[in-house]
Amino acid sequence: MNWLRRILGRPPVDEGLKARLRAWRQGPPLSLDTPFDQASFVLVDVESTGLDPSRDSLLAIGAVPLADRHILAGDGFEKILWGEKSGPRDTILIHGITPTAVASGEPPQQVLMDFLEYCGKRPLVAYHASFDEAMLGRALGFQLGTALPNHWLDLAWIGPALFPELGFRRKPLDVWLDHFNLHAYVRHRALADCLVTGELMLILLHRAKKMGLRTVGDLISLERMEKQHSHGGHGGI
Amino acid sequence: MNMALKPVTTHPSPLAPLVDFLQRHAPFNRMATTDLEFLSKRLKLGFYAKGEAVTSPTDGPSNRFYIIKQGRIRGELGKEGPDEEGAWELVTGECFPIGALLSRRPVRTVNRAVEDSFCYELDRGDFDKLFEISPVFQDFCTRRLASLLDSALRGVQASSATRVSEDSPLNAPLRSLLARPPITCAPDTPLGEALAVMDREHIGSLVVVDGEQRPLGVFTLHDVLSRVALPRAGHDMPMAELMTPDPHSVPPEARAYEAALLMAQHGFSHICVVEGGRLVGVVSERDLFSLQRIGLVSLSRSISRAEDIATLKVLGQRTHRLVDQMLAQGASVEQLGQIITTLNDSIAQRVISLVMSDLGKPPVNFTWLAFGSEGRGEQTLKTDQDNGILFFAPPGKTANETRQALLPFARRVNAELAEVGFPLCPGNIMAGNPDCCLSLDEWRDRFDRWIDQGTPEHLLNASIYFDFRPLYGEPGSCAELRHWVLARIAANPRFLRQMTENALRNRPPLGWMGDIVVGDEGLDLKVHGTTPFVDAARLIALSGRIGETNTVARLKAAAASGVVREPEAEAWCHAYQFLTLLRMRNHQQQAHEGLPLSNFIDPDRLDELDRRILKEAFRQARKLQSFIALEYQL
Numbered sequence: 001m002n003w004l005r006r007i008l009g010r011p012p013v014d015e016g017l018k019a020r021l022r023a024w025r026q027g028p029p030l031s032l033d034t035p036f037d038q039a040s041f042v043l044v045d046v047e048s049t050g051l052d053p054s055r056d057s058l059l060a061i062g063a064v065p066l067a068d069r070h071i072l073a074g075d076g077f078e079k080i081l082w083g084e085k086s087g088p089r090d091t092i093l094i095h096g097i098t099p100t101a102v103a104s105g106e107p108p109q110q111v112l113m114d115f116l117e118y119c120g121k122r123p124l125v126a127y128h129a130s131f132d133e134a135m136l137g138r139a140l141g142f143q144l145g146t147a148l149p150n151h152w153l154d155l156a157w158i159g160p161a162l163f164p165e166l167g168f169r170r171k172p173l174d175v176w177l178d179h180f181n182l183h184a185y186v187r188h189r190a191l192a193d194c195l196v197t198g199e200l201m202l203i204l205l206h207r208a209k210k211m212g213l214r215t216v217g218d219l220i221s222l223e224r225m226e227k228q229h230s231h232g233g234h235g236g237i
Numbered sequence: 238m239n240m241a242l243k244p245v246t247t248h249p250s251p252l253a254p255l256v257d258f259l260q261r262h263a264p265f266n267r268m269a270t271t272d273l274e275f276l277s278k279r280l281k282l283g284f285y286a287k288g289e290a291v292t293s294p295t296d297g298p299s300n301r302f303y304i305i306k307q308g309r310i311r312g313e314l315g316k317e318g319p320d321e322e323g324a325w326e327l328v329t330g331e332c333f334p335i336g337a338l339l340s341r342r343p344v345r346t347v348n349r350a351v352e353d354s355f356c357y358e359l360d361r362g363d364f365d366k367l368f369e370i371s372p373v374f375q376d377f378c379t380r381r382l383a384s385l386l387d388s389a390l391r392g393v394q395a396s397s398a399t400r401v402s403e404d405s406p407l408n409a410p411l412r413s414l415l416a417r418p419p420i421t422c423a424p425d426t427p428l429g430e431a432l433a434v435m436d437r438e439h440i441g442s443l444v445v446v447d448g449e450q451r452p453l454g455v456f457t458l459h460d461v462l463s464r465v466a467l468p469r470a471g472h473d474m475p476m477a478e479l480m481t482p483d484p485h486s487v488p489p490e491a492r493a494y495e496a497a498l499l500m501a502q503h504g505f506s507h508i509c510v511v512e513g514g515r516l517v518g519v520v521s522e523r524d525l526f527s528l529q530r531i532g533l534v535s536l537s538r539s540i541s542r543a544e545d546i547a548t549l550k551v552l553g554q555r556t557h558r559l560v561d562q563m564l565a566q567g568a569s570v571e572q573l574g575q576i577i578t579t580l581n582d583s584i585a586q587r588v589i590s591l592v593m594s595d596l597g598k599p600p601v602n603f604t605w606l607a608f609g610s611e612g613r614g615e616q617t618l619k620t621d622q623d624n625g626i627l628f629f630a631p632p633g634k635t636a637n638e639t640r641q642a643l644l645p646f647a648r649r650v651n652a653e654l655a656e657v658g659f660p661l662c663p664g665n666i667m668a669g670n671p672d673c674c675l676s677l678d679e680w681r682d683r684f685d686r687w688i689d690q691g692t693p694e695h696l697l698n699a700s701i702y703f704d705f706r707p708l709y710g711e712p713g714s715c716a717e718l719r720h721w722v723l724a725r726i727a728a729n730p731r732f733l734r735q736m737t738e739n740a741l742r743n744r745p746p747l748g749w750m751g752d753i754v755v756g757d758e759g760l761d762l763k764v765h766g767t768t769p770f771v772d773a774a775r776l777i778a779l780s781g782r783i784g785e786t787n788t789v790a791r792l793k794a795a796a797a798s799g800v801v802r803e804p805e806a807e808a809w810c811h812a813y814q815f816l817t818l819l820r821m822r823n824h825q826q827q828a829h830e831g832l833p834l835s836n837f838i839d840p841d842r843l844d845e846l847d848r849r850i851l852k853e854a855f856r857q858a859r860k861l862q863s864f865i866a867l868e869y870q871l
Contacts, residue, residue, distance in 0.1 A: 070281035070358065076251035180353065181307075183463065185254035192254055195282075199355060202284035 010142055011109060020113055021146060027120045030151065032217030036205060039216050040067035041153070042119045043194040043201065044126050046135045047097060053134035057083060058108070059097050061115050061136070062190025064198055066125070069205055071198040077118050078191035080105035081139075109143045116140075121150060123216060127173045127197050129154035153219055155200060161226035162207045169230065176200055252277040255357075258306065262330030264377035272371040280357040282306065285350035292334060293347045299337035302364040305329050308354025312346040326351065335378050338364055411496055411510050412489035415518035419509075421446045422476055424453055429472035431456060442507040442519060445480045450515040454480030455507060486511040489518070496520055540583045546591065546653050549584055553658040556580045561825060570814040573821065574787075578614040581659075582708060588653050589709045592646060599646050601639050603628040605709035608666060612704035613771070614787045617821050621662045622654055623701060625673035627680060627714055636676040643674055666701060677714055681721060688725055691735040699736065700772065703779065704786045716784075723782045730869075733780050737869040740772035745858035753852060759837035762820045766836075769858045770813040773865050777801065780869070788813055801864065812857035815850055819843075 013021075030039070044063045050056035063077040080097060082105035105111075115136075126132045129152045140146050159176060160169040168175055177184070177196060180203055184196040213219065250256070255277040259265035265273060285291050291303060291310055303310075310327045327333060327348075337344040338361060359367070368375050421444045422431050435443055435458070445454040456476055464470060464479050486509040487496055496508050510518040536555055543549045560577060589605060609623035610616050626647055630639040648669035655661050668674055675683065684702070687695035703722060707715040726732060746754045746765045753760065760766075771788050778784075778791040781800045785791045789810045796806035824834045840848055 070283045073255055073282045073357065074252065074278040074280045078251045183307075183459070185257065187463075191251055195254055199282070199284065202282075202355075203286075203353070206284060206286050 010145065013109070013144055017109060017113055017144065020117065021144060024116050024120070025146075029121050030123060030216065032151075032215060032220065034216050035214050036216050036219060037069055037209065040065055040122050041125050041201075042066070042122045043071075043198045044119075044124045044129075044132050044136070045190045045193040045197065046132050047188070047190050048135055051131070053131065053138060056135075058135050058139045059083065059102060060105075060190045061111060062192070062194045063115065063118060064191065064194045065122070066198050066201060069202060071195065071202065073195060073198075076191045076194070077115065078189075079111045079114065081108040081111050082106055083108070108139065112140055112143050116144075116146075116148075119150060123151040123153055124148075125153045125155065125197070125201060127155045127176075127200070129156070151216070151220060154223055155197065155204065157223045157226045157230075158204060158208075158219060159200070161222050162204050162211065173197065173200075255280055258357075259304075262304075264373050268371055268373045272367065272374065275370065276359065276363075276367055279359055279363045280304075281359075283356050283358050285310075285354045285356065287350055287352050287354075289350050291348045291350060291354075291356065292337075292344045294343045294345060297343055298341050299334050299344055300361045302332065302338055302359040302361070303334070303348075304332045304357040304359075306355040306357050308356075309351040310348050310354060310356075311351045312348055339368075339378060410489060411487065411491050411493060411518075411520055414493060414520055415489070415510060417518075419444055419516050419519045421450070421516065423447075424475060424477035424480075426476045427472060428470060428474045428476065428479060431476055432461070441521065443476075444484070444509055444516055444519060445476050446516055452484050452486060452509045452511060452516045453477070454482040455484040455509070456480045457507060484509050486516075488512060536580065540580065540587055543587055543591075546588070546656055549587060549591075549657045553584055556584075560821075561828075570817045570821075574615060574817075577616050578611075581611070581616055584657060585654065585659075586709050588657060589650055592650050592653060596646055596649060599643050601628050601631060601643055603643060603710050604707050604712065604715050605650075605668065606705045606715065607708045608705050609701045610704075611708075612706040612786050614706070615771075615817070617817075617824055620659065622651060622659045623662055623666045624651075624668045624708070625666070625675070625702075625705070626668040627718065628674070628676055629714065630676055636679055639676070640671060640674050644669060644671065647674055677718060680718055684722055685725065688729055688732045691732050693739075696735060696739045700739070700775065703775065706786050719784055723779065723784065726779045727782055733776065733869050736772075736776050736779070737865055740769070740776055741862055741866060743769050743772070744862070745769060745855040747852070747855045747859060753840050753848075753855065755840060759839050761836050762816055762823065762838055763836040766816040766854070766858075767813060767820065769862060770809060770816070773861045774809075774813075776865055776869070805860070805864070808857050809861050812854035815854050819847070819851065 042063050042065050044061070046058055046062070047060040048056045048058050058081055060078065060080045065072040065075055080101055083102045124132075133148070133152055137148055140148055155176075156170075156173075160166070166179065168179070174187075176182070177200070180200065182196050182199045185192040187193065187196075208219065208222075213222065252274060256273055259268075259273055259277065265276070268276070285308070292299065292301075305327055307329060310333070312327070312333075333348060334344045334346075368378060420434065420438050420440055422434065424445050424447070426445075431443055435441070442455055442457040444452050445456060446452055454477070456479055460479060460481065470479065489510050489512050491510075507519050507521050509516055510520055536552065536559060540549065540552050543552060556577070559580075560573060585605075585607075593599070604627045606612070606625045606627055607623065608625060610620055611623055626643060628639055628643060630636050634642075647667075651661065651667045651669045661667065666673060672683075687699050705715065705719070743764055746756075746760060748754045774788040774791040774795075777795045777800060778786075781795055781798060783791055783794045783798070783800075785794050792801070792806045792810050792813075795801045796803040819838065820836060823836070823838050827834050840851065843851065
């Protein structure tokens with residue numbers, strides 16, 4: 001049914017949402033020269049019906065800000081999107097979002113708009129960020145007709161760049177969590193995953209600072225270099 | 238169905254991870270839901286790498302409240318830098334720096350991360366607000382600051398089925414803490430069945446044993462998350478593949494604080510107690526919570542193995558340093574008292590053993606007695622010796638002959654104790670004095686005279702000697718003497734009245750308006766502070782045939798036997814403990830400034846909170862004195 005809905009058209013964006021979108025777009029952009037010690041980031045994690053961003057749908061968004069090298073743990077964002085289905089049974093076992101929960105979720109446009117306002121123009125951070133970026137990008141395009149211009153930081157690249165001695169390149173998040181003895185409150189729940197990813201980020205920022213990095217831009221360059229290095233050294237992914 | 242993953246049926250609360258964490262730790266577990274929510278919303282999480290300072294006296298007035306989420310934070314005094322021995326460590330769920338925040342001053346210690354640590358942090362403004370809105374939090378901070386009560390211990394008692402006795406000494410054998418037979422499963426038990434057992438029994442851990450009850454591994458609630466939920470382990474998976482193999486175990490004779498230390502060092506929450514290779518019980522962190530932080534295991538071991546007096550002297554100084562650090566971190570008086578008593582007892586016992594191996598064992602059965610504050614287990618850092626000997630003359634020897642055989646040994650012990658750091662008693666209440674080295678009959682005669690005549694000197698003696706406690710040797714004869722004293726006094730109301738009169742001589746320094754009245758020299762925390770409580774507790778114990786010698790233990794026993802009402806006894810204990818704490822802090826400060834130790838303080842130099850509690854403590858002293866005046870008809 002999903003493909004049919006996609007073809008039949010997007011849901012209309014009402015005036016209220018349009019005004020909120022305009023206000024959000026006018027928010028001040030982030031300067032990449034901001035020291036990461038003082039910058040504010042948003043850790044993001046999404047849950048979906050599957051692992052294919054082009055076919056699976058978004059079930060939940062979790063996010064939590066990280067500012068001045070502290071996770072604003074009490075200011076977390078976690079919302080379930082209203083939908084008709086929660087995906088196949090085996091993924092329910094992973095993310096724990098049941099059909100009942102999905103049926104009682106909030107309207108997707110509402111959740112996505114809230115999420116945009118929550119993030120502002122702050123850089124977004126995730127582990128394997130490309131997946132979250134793709135899932136959110138498609139949902140935002142479909143529901144609100146907008147793209148997500150924020151910078152993304154991917155700890156799956158930044159981690160190995162800062163801790164090359166661990167040999168964790170292309171390793172899943174759990175390997176990092178094990179190594180640093182970090183424990184998620186519950187794994188594979190959007191906000192809980194954000195919180196534990198945030199703990200990893202605090203450790204990474206501590207290391208980055210020790211290595212002489214200073215600004216948000218430095219982190220973005222570091223990620224780019226690690227990707228290039230990885231592509232060059234291993235003949236691409 | 239997958240039990241490990243509880244499906245969400247309602248909207249998840251973004252605060253759930255925080256609230257859940259807080260609810261596992263005192264005092265947050267007792268806070269109202271709305272206050273907990275207020276707190277959760279405002280918490281930030283910070284990371285401190287191993288060796289990094291979290292707070293430092295040079296940061297200026299404290300502006301953040303920290304709750305340790307993970308890791309260990311050590312308090313370091315002054316400029317000495319890291320100290321491996323007996324430093325005071327805070328672990329998960331503990332908070333700092335309450336005193337500095339409430340008195341708006343910088344912290345006194347550098348708080349440093351011992352390992353990579355995460356702390357939840359609350360800005361001072363929010364801390365103040367929480368203090369204002371939450372009575373539970375306010376109560377916790379006030380008590381913690383004054384160390385009026387070991388809130389951790391109280392938390393354990395209220396919530397744990399395996400109740401740890403409040404009097405349980407640091408060196409209680411683990412056997413005495415094992416409340417129920419261990420719940421176990423076999424290595425081939427399927428996961429589903431194991432989870433059902435844990436759920437039914439309300440336990441956080443399950444020990445996997447073989448047919449011989451030998452522990453093979455441990456499976457904890459924590460493992461449910463990391464090894465079951467995460468890799469989506471099936472319900473039929475055997476425990477052998479999910480447990481943590483080769484669990485750490487200790488024998489049932491091991492001491493509570495040794496187990497606590499082991500847990501703190503390795504981060505275990507459960508330890509198997511094993512006897513002859515077989516599992517006999519499991520001790521959890523909760524069972525030991527109040528002892529968890531004690532870092533004295535190596536110190537006490539070194540004392541009992543010291544080869545000579547010089548070594549003991551060094552260890553004695555380390556005792557001082559340990560107490561110093563604990564005091565700086567706000568340890569409770571009860572814990573400090575137990576630790577000082579335990580360590581001083583082991584030092585004295587070791588001195589006696591060393592003298593015996595040098596001079597040869599005296600050819601007589603004797604018991605070494607401690608009197609005065611040592612007898613009550615209430616020594617502060619600077620305490621003179623107060624001791625004596627109770628002996629049995631062997632057949633064919635007179636008491637006097639026996640005494641002569643013992644005195645050289647006793648004098649040598651007195652001298653060595655002085656060398657180690659316990660000054661000689663100016664009043665000569667020491668075992669080397671022939672008047673203090675007596676047979677059971679002689680002690681009875683001497684005590685009988687005091688009880689009969691009750692001159693002022695006798696009453697003064699009674700206040701020192703009647704707090705006797707066996708420190709070395711066979712304790713049976715000591716118990717016999719106590720039994721006799723209690724019976725004798727109970728039958729002599731005149732002596733009780735004289736003691737009451739004596740106890741009322743030191744009035745708490747409160748004026749008509751309830752303000753603190755200070756003499757020219759300042760306020761004597763011993764004479765006007767603790768002594769009224771000590772004297773009254775002794776009176777209540779002696780008249781009620783209570784064998785305890787410790788002031789707090791006496792008051793608690795009196796409450797248990799219905800002599801005094803429980804809430805009043807509790808308030809008196811708190812007041813007494815607070816005054817003791819002030820005294821110890823005062824000594825500590827004097828020692829740091831190189832001044833001679835005294836019990837005088839200037840109340841104007843106390844901060845507002847301490848002064849308020851001080852006043853309340855004196856009010857309690859007044860209540861206690863009215864009680865004994867009424868009870869013993871004065």
